[in-house]
Amino acid sequence: xxxxxxxxxxxxxxxxYYVNDTPHxxxxxxxxxxxxxxxxxxxxxxxxxxxxxxxxxxxxxxxKALSQGLTPQAYCDQVSQxxxxxxxxxxxxxxxxxxxxxxxxxxxxxxxxxxxxxxxDIYKGKYRGWYCSxxxxxxLEADLVNGRCEYHPNQDPVWLEEDNYFFRLSLYxxxxxxxxxxxxxxxxxxxxxxxxxxxxxSGLEDFSISRSTFKWGIPFPDDPDQVIYVWFDALVNYLTGxxxxxxxxxxxxxxxxxxxxxxxxxxxxxxxxxxxxLMAADLELPRKLFAHxxxxxxxxxxxxxxxxxxxxxxxxxxxxxxxxxxxxxxQTPFGRDxxxxxxxxxxxxxADLANDLGNLLNRTLVMVQRYRDGLFPAATGAHxxxxxxxxxxxxxxxxxxxxxxxxxxxxxxxxxWKLVTAANRYIEEAAPWVLARSRDExxxxxxxxxxxxxxxxLIAHLVQPYMPASAEAMAGQLGVALDTSGDWSRVSPWGQLxxxxxxxTPAPLFPRKE
Ligand code: MSP
Numbered sequence: 001x002x003x004x005x006x007x008x009x010x011x012x013x014x015x016x017y018y019v020n021d022t023p024h025x026x027x028x029x030x031x032x033x034x035x036x037x038x039x040x041x042x043x044x045x046x047x048x049x050x051x052x053x054x055x056x057x058x059x060x061x062x063x064k065a066l067s068q069g070l071t072p073q074a075y076c077d078q079v080s081q082x083x084x085x086x087x088x089x090x091x092x093x094x095x096x097x098x099x100x101x102x103x104x105x106x107x108x109x110x111x112x113x114x115x116x117x118x119x120x121d122i123y124k125g126k127y128r129g130w131y132c133s134x135x136x137x138x139x140l141e142a143d144l145v146n147g148r149c150e151y152h153p154n155q156d157p158v159w160l161e162e163d164n165y166f167f168r169l170s171l172y173x174x175x176x177x178x179x180x181x182x183x184x185x186x187x188x189x190x191x192x193x194x195x196x197x198x199x200x201x202s203g204l205e206d207f208s209i210s211r212s213t214f215k216w217g218i219p220f221p222d223d224p225d226q227v228i229y230v231w232f233d234a235l236v237n238y239l240t241g242x243x244x245x246x247x248x249x250x251x252x253x254x255x256x257x258x259x260x261x262x263x264x265x266x267x268x269x270x271x272x273x274x275x276x277x278l279m280a281a282d283l284e285l286p287r288k289l290f291a292h293x294x295x296x297x298x299x300x301x302x303x304x305x306x307x308x309x310x311x312x313x314x315x316x317x318x319x320x321x322x323x324x325x326x327x328x329x330x331q332t333p334f335g336r337d338x339x340x341x342x343x344x345x346x347x348x349x350x351a352d353l354a355n356d357l358g359n360l361l362n363r364t365l366v367m368v369q370r371y372r373d374g375l376f377p378a379a380t381g382a383h384x385x386x387x388x389x390x391x392x393x394x395x396x397x398x399x400x401x402x403x404x405x406x407x408x409x410x411x412x413x414x415x416x417w418k419l420v421t422a423a424n425r426y427i428e429e430a431a432p433w434v435l436a437r438s439r440d441e442x443x444x445x446x447x448x449x450x451x452x453x454x455x456x457x458l459i460a461h462l463v464q465p466y467m468p469a470s471a472e473a474m475a476g477q478l479g480v481a482l483d484t485s486g487d488w489s490r491v492s493p494w495g496q497l498x499x500x501x502x503x504x505t506p507a508p509l510f511p512r513k514e
Contacts, residue, residue, distance in 0.1 A: 001484055002123050005031060006045050006205040006486075006487075007044070007045040007046045007047075007279065008046060008047065008497040009046065009048070009049070009258075010038055010041040010046035010047065010048045010049070010051050010251055010253055010258050011048075011049045011051070011242060011254040011255070011256075011257045011258050012034050012038050012041070012049070012051070012257070012258060012259050012260075012261065013034070013050075013051045013238050013241070013259075013260050013261065014031050014034045014051070014052040014261055014262075015260075015262050015263065015270075016052065016053040016054055016055040016098060016100065016268060017052075017053075017054055017055060017061070017078055017083055018054075018055050018058070018061075018117075018233060018236050019056050019076050019079035019080055020058075020061055020064050020079075020082075020201065022079065022082055022083075022086075022311075023087070023311070023312060023472045024083065024312065025084055025269050025295065025297065025311070025312050025313060025315065025328075025372075026263070026294065026295065028084075028086070028312035028328075029292070029294065029295050029328055030261055030262070030263060031052055031087055031090070031092055032090060032092070032263050032325050032328055032329065032331065032364075032409070033035040033051070033261060033292065033328075033334060033409055034050060034052070035090075035091075035093055035492070036325075036329060036356075036409055036465045037094045037259070037261075037263070037404060037407065037409070037465070038050035038094075039093055039423070039464065039465035039468065040093075040404050040412075041174070041404075042093075042483065042484075043461065043464060043465060043486065043488065044401070044486075044488045044490070045056065045421075045486045045487065045488045046486075047253070048093050048095075049095050049096075049242060049254050050093060050243070051094065051095065051096050051097075051098060051237075051238070051241040052081075052087065052092070052094045052097060052099070053097050053098030053099055053100075053241070054056060054076070054079070054080040054083055054098075054099050055075040055100055055233075055234045056072075056078060056080065056099055056100045056101045056232075057100055057101070057137075057216055057217040057218065057227070057228075057233055058136050058189070058214075058216065058217070058230050059211075059216070059248065060134070060136065060174070060212070061075065061076065061216060062214050062216035063133075068130065068323045071490050072216045075361075076099070076101055078340070084096075084097050086312065086313065089313060089321075090312060090313075090316070090324075090325070091321060091325075091372070091466075091468055091469065092322065096241055098237050098240060098241045099237040100233055100234060100237055102240075103236060104240055104245070104246055105218075105233075105240040106218045106219075106241055107245050107246065108172070108178070108236050108240040108244045108245045108246075109218050109228050109232065109233050109236045109240075110218065110219075110220075110221045110226050110228070111244070111245045112232070112236050112239070112277065112281055113165075113209070113220065113221050113228060113232065114221050115280065115281040115282070116277065116280040116281060118197050119280050119281075120168075121167060121168040121171065121280045121420070122165050122166065122167055122168070122209070123165070123166055123168070124163060124164070124165055124166070125146075125163075125165075125166045125206075125208075126161065126162070126163055126164070126166065126346040127160065127161065127162055127164040127166075127208045128158075128159075128160070128161045129160065130144060130149075130157040130159060131157055131158050131159075131160045132150070132151075132155065132157045133150055133151055133155075133157075134149075134152045134155055134418075135151055135152065136230045137503075138166055138208070139157060144157065145442075150226065151265070158486070160210050160213065162211070162458060164208040164209070164210045164211065164212070164226070164229070165208065165209050165210040165213065165220065165223075165226065166206045166207065166208050167206060167207055167208075167232065167273075167276075167277070167280070168206050168208065169204045169205065169207055169272070169273065169276050169278075170203075170204050170205060170206050170466075171204050171466055172204070172276035172279055172280075173200055173203070174205045175279060176200050176204075176272065176275055176276060177197065177200055177201070177278075179275065180193065180196065180197060180200075180201075181287065182318060183287075185287070185291065185406075186285075186288060186333065187271050187288075187289050187291070187337040188288060188289070188290050188291075188335070188406060188407065189290075189291070192264070192267060192271070192291045192335075195267065196267060196268075196271040196272065197500050198502070199268065199272065200272060200491050204272065204305045205489055206220075206231060207231075209228060209231070209232040210223075210226040210227060210228055210229050211227055211229045212225050212227075212234075213449065213491070214226065214227070216433075217229070217230075217233065218233050220306050231269050231273055232277070232482075235269065235270070235273065235274045235277065238257055238260060238274075238286070239241070239251075239255065239283070239289075242254040242257075242410070243253055248401070255284065255285075256284040256285060256287055257286040257287065258286070258287050259286065259287065259288040259289070259290055259407070260274075260286050260288070260289050260290070261290050261292065261407070262289065262290070262291055262493075263290070263291065263292060263293075263294060264291045264293055264294065264398060266290065266323075267291050270287050270289050270291075271291075274286075274289075275503055278397075284381055290332050290407045290473035291335070291458075292455075293332065293334075293335060293336045293337035294334055294337050294338075294464050295328070295332060295337065295338040295339075295340060296337070296338070296339050296340065297339075297340045299366060299471075303350065303467050310441070312388065315327075317346070318513065319349050320467055320510070321469065321472075321514065322355060322467035322468070322470040322509065323349050324465070325466055325467055326349070326352070326353060326413075326466055326467055327345045327348055327349060329336075329410060329413060330338065330348060330352065330410055330413045331344065331345065331348055331410070332340065332410065333408065333410045333411070334408060334409045334410055335407070336482060337410075339381060342398045346514075347512070348429060348512050349513055350407040350512055350513060352417065353509075354359070354510045354511065354513070355511035355513040356417065356420050356421065356424060357420055357459070357463075357509075357510065358508060358509055358510045359405075359424065360420055360424050360427075360452075360455075360456065360459075361425050361456055361474055361477060361478075361506075361509065362506060362508065363427060364449070364452040364453060365477060365478075365503050365506040366506065367432050367452075368449055368453070368503050369451060369503065369506070371432065371436050371445060371449065372434075374502055374503045375500055375501070375502055375503075376449060376453045376479070376497060376498075376499060376500065376501040377445075377446035377448055377449055377450055377499060377501030378446065378449045378450060378494065378500070379446070379450040379451065379454075379499070380443040380444070380445055380446050380450075382444045382445040382447045383430055383435075383445075383451075384446040385426055385429050385430055385448075386426075386447055386448070386451045388422070388426075388427050389419075389422055389423060389451050390451070390494050391493055392418055392419050392422040393419055394457055395418075396404040396416065396418055396419055396462075396467045397432075397492055399411075400412045400414075400416065400462065403415060409466075412488075413463075413466065416459060416463060419458065419459055420459060421451060422455075423455040423456070423459075425451070426448070426451065426455075427448075427452065430444075430448045432448050432449065433446055435448065448465050450497070450499065452495060453478060453497050453501070454496070454497045456474065456478050456493060456498060457475070457478060457480060458491075458492075458494075459474075459498045460472075460474040460475045460478065460482060461475075461482060461483065461491050462468075463483075464482060466467055470509050473507075473509055474509060475506065476504045477503065477506055478497070478501070478503060479501040479502050479503045479504050479511075480497065480501060483496075
């Protein structure tokens with residue numbers, strides 16, 4: 001999919017998802033957010049690579065597979081496929097889907113261990129501690145609440161003791177702090193950055209990177225009794241996905257990653273372990289780590305009929321796929337937690353999509369049909385209010401770009417909606433139905449209709465990353481095709497809608513929901 005593009009490369013990743021769960025609204029949230037950014041970057045001319053995939057090795061997976069009478073591999077094949085299909089159904093434009101069970105990844109993870117070992121950063125020691133098998137991590141006694149980890153209050157951790165290999169994280173404390181200080185955008189949002197800094201300042205301990213108590217993992221180099229433990233395996237996927245150890249040209253093209261997107265639950269691994277591992281391997285660090293919040297659905301109906309776990313496709317059934325994508329991206333600032341209810345999301349859908357955007361499109365098409373036989377007239381400049389509309393359009397473009405660079409995905413939508421709102425207000429102000437009564441006002445009416453069509457053309461391109469199918473349908477109703485060439489200079493300047501464009505067939509894009 002990556003097209004030749006003029007603005008350099010852009011590499012974005014999701015966490016790779018554990019196969020002991022199936023896709024749900026939380027994992028869909030991350031995956032859709034990355035999709036929005038990836039699509040925006042492609043649209044605006046970046047040679048974009050979007051990686052997602054599945055994290056398949058662990059004690060949990062081994063156990064779960066056996067309990068279902070499957071080999072771990074057969075079990076992983078099934079669940080990984082389900083993730084891939086779900087993302088395809090959600091219209092996720094990933095460029096590759098990585099599985100940690102692939103040979104290319106085994107090779108890459110072993111290569112990373114070797115590099116760190118050659119540096120002297122890996123040693124053998126004894127691990128003792130409380131292990132929560134759902135988190136896949138050890139806890140200190142002091143970190144447990146009522147004897148259990150904070151994330152799994154219904155599950156007892158187990159006491160494990162074994163010989164493991166350790167990574168000298170403690171060695172990297174100062175270098176990590178220096179890097180974070182020198183790169184203010186490295187960890188976002190800022191609260192997360194502060195959190196990470198305070199964890200590092202409180203002192204970093206070496207962490208164990210192998211296990212001998214289960215077999216379902218990547219063999220540790222030169223020690224067949226151990227497998228590489230999950231984080232030293234999983235994090236490396238970001239390198240494997242762009243050719244590390246097998247395609248040097250690709251690796252050069254995309255590494256370092258521009259942004260790793262992750263949920264707040266896995267900040268420590270991404271913002272502390274991962275940069276230190278890369279330092280040990282003498283590799284460049286990613287440019288940005290963005291930690292988003294958690295979303296919850298607490299609508300009564302939802303919890304009654306579905307339990308706490310919401311499947312993304314069920315929500316899509318109600319709001320349409322693009323309605324779902326829009327709601328998830330708009331309702332909560334990316335980075336904060338969000339608590340959704342049926343009422344709040346229905347209200348959002350109706351207000352923004354059914355009313356604001358849907359009506360703008362529909363009213364415009366109806367007027368072009370009625371007053372100009374379905375053909376967009378040429379702009380004439382004869383109506384004064386047009387200048388303000390154009391100003392709004394050109395003001396939002398840099399705003400959106402800036403918001404996207406900081407993954408403020410909800411803010412970028414708010415900026416797009418400034419143009420939607422301005423265009424609706426423009427209709428009210430210009431009152432085309434009044435202009436239509438007088439022959440003298442024909443040039444003014446032409447101008448108003450053209451400017452509305454042009455606004456919609458621009459809006460369709462701008463919402464495309466969020467609502468790809470609806471954007472295409474919108475453009476189709478307008479009578480044009482979306483320009484996806486990646487040449488932003490052909491899309492963004494005002495006035496690209498050709499005069500004489502014949503409108504397509506009007507149809508409501510976002511039917512109202514009660
Ligand atoms: N396999 C590890 C990640 C390894 S990355 C090198 C993992 N997998 S996971 O399946 O548990 O996925 C965790 C991620 O799913 C979170 O970081 C977040 O992106 C997403 N979410 C899971 N539940 C979520 C919500 N309720 N809300 C938002 N995102 C959530 O951790």
